[in-house]
Amino acid sequence: MITESTEILSILQKKFPQIAEKALQEEIAAVGKLMHFHAGTVIMDYQSYVRMVPLIVEGSIKVSREDDQEGKEMLLYFLGAGETCSMSFTCCMMSKKSAIRTEAVEDTTLIGIPIQYIDQWMSKFQSWKNFIMLSYDLKMIELVKVLDSIAFEGMDSRLKKYLFARSKATNSPTIEATHSEIAADLNASREAVSRLLKKLESLGIVQLGRNQITIL
DNA sequence: ACATTAAGTGATT
DNA sequence: AATCACTTAATGT
Numbered sequence: 001m002i003t004e005s006t007e008i009l010s011i012l013q014k015k016f017p018q019i020a021e022k023a024l025q026e027e028i029a030a031v032g033k034l035m036h037f038h039a040g041t042v043i044m045d046y047q048s049y050v051r052m053v054p055l056i057v058e059g060s061i062k063v064s065r066e067d068d069q070e071g072k073e074m075l076l077y078f079l080g081a082g083e084t085c086s087m088s089f090t091c092c093m094m095s096k097k098s099a100i101r102t103e104a105v106e107d108t109t110l111i112g113i114p115i116q117y118i119d120q121w122m123s124k125f126q127s128w129k130n131f132i133m134l135s136y137d138l139k140m141i142e143l144v145k146v147l148d149s150i151a152f153e154g155m156d157s158r159l160k161k162y163l164f165a166r167s168k169a170t171n172s173p174t175i176e177a178t179h180s181e182i183a184a185d186l187n188a189s190r191e192a193v194s195r196l197l198k199k200l201e202s203l204g205i206v207q208l209g210r211n212q213i214t215i216l
Numbered sequence: 217a218c219a220t221t222a223a224g225t226g227a228t229t
Numbered sequence: 230a231a232t233c234a235c236t237t238a239a240t241g242t
Contacts, residue, residue, distance in 0.1 A: 155230070178222060189231055194223060210222065210239060 005029040008111055011057050015082050018134070024125040028055075032111040037104040044102045050091040052112035055084050059108030060169040062185075063087065065100050075162075075185040076100065077142055078169035086139040089132060092118050106170055155188055159196050162186060163206070167215050174214045 009029040012019060019025060032055075037043055039059075044050065046066050054061075061079045066072070079085060079102075087100050092115040121128040142165075149158050162185065166175050183193040197213065200206045207214040 180222080190223085191225085191232080192230060195225090198224075208223090 004034055008032050008034060011111065012055075015057055016055060016131075018127065018131050020127045021125050024121065024128055027117070027121070028111065028113060031117055032113050035110050035112050037108045037110075039104055039106050039108075041104045042101060043104060043108075044088075044098050044100070046099065046101050047097045049095070050088050050098050051115055053084060053088045053092060053115070053118050054110040054112055056081050057109040057111060059104060059106040059110075060166075060171075061085070061108060062103045062105050063100055064103070064185075072187070073101070073184070074187065077139060077146065078105065078165050080169035080171055084131075084135050086136045089118065089136065105166075106176075155186070155192055156196050156199070158186055159193065160200070160205075163213065163215060173216075174212055176212050178211055 006029070009025060012025050012028060019028070033052075034057075035054075037059075043054075043061065056079055058081050060081070063076045063079060063085065064073050065076055067074060085102060087098075090096070091098055095115075122132065123129075146161075149161055159182070162182065163175060166177075167173055179193045179197065180190040183190040186193070197206065197208055201208050205216060207216060
């Protein structure tokens, strides 16, 4: 029987080639915990303390932020296999409560790394520092683009970007979601999403089915 | 077969 | 682009 550590080690080498240093891989394998979440599960909610940094092995996750006032939720981005949650770094290192909510979109497997190692590895391992900085930078750029599209673009191009981002995160051209779920993510009405999707379908960009949208 | 939920449509603001 | 007031279609029990 293989131990969890050896399993983590082989997963790391396969899915996180950026984390190159052998010694680092071994430490992750030693302290990391393999965790599984079913689709729809809220992994981390607002206000909860972040005690782990996740390395996503399989599946995908939706990261959203709650509006200052009540109720309204706003989608920030999706995370897929091979990625990590940039927001969790700062939360961890400053031991702040989570400002975001993360929810499994698909059944998801991740390696959870306890917070106490995050900081010490920064100075100890070059490839850890690079990994953290690079994912931070990438997500920040993506976030700014989302911001731009909200400010300057119409719903149609926002919807297109949403579909592409989600398809990229799930690593599949087919998206499993209802129109109302998408509408909620985009802060739009369900009817608007339905109509725009219909238009995309007639343009031959997507194919629609109940609870699923396939990008062509 | 019936109830429930998802999706399509037109009119109105 | 939102909301309303439906209709139609697909699915679950």
